[in-house]
Amino acid sequence: MADIFSLDGLTEAAKRTVRTFAQALASFLGVGSGLAGVDWKVALGAAGGAALLSFLHAVSGDVSGGSGASGRHAVT
Structure with a gap:
């Protein structure tokens, strides 16, 4: 992934x-529940939280060893 502070990096993080x-939102549309059976406040809140964590993970550069915005990879 490109540097997060470049246009390419921000585009990748946004994607x-x-x-x-x-x-995350699709996970609330379980088999048989349909659109009417979804608690939309909960579904949108959970999806928004997951999206926020995903963005923060991309921005952080994934220092845990994976590949993130910084493009670092774990050496094993």
Whole structure:
């Protein structure tokens, strides 16, 4: 991933954030519940929280050893 402070880095972080939001929101549309059975306040809150964590993870550069905004990789 590109440097987070560049346009490419911000674009990649935004894409990741949107994907995470959509995935978390989709998880609330479980089999058989349908759109009417979803508590939208809870679903949107959880998806928003997941998106925020995803963005912060991208910005942090993932110092835990994976690849993040900084492009660092763990050496094992």
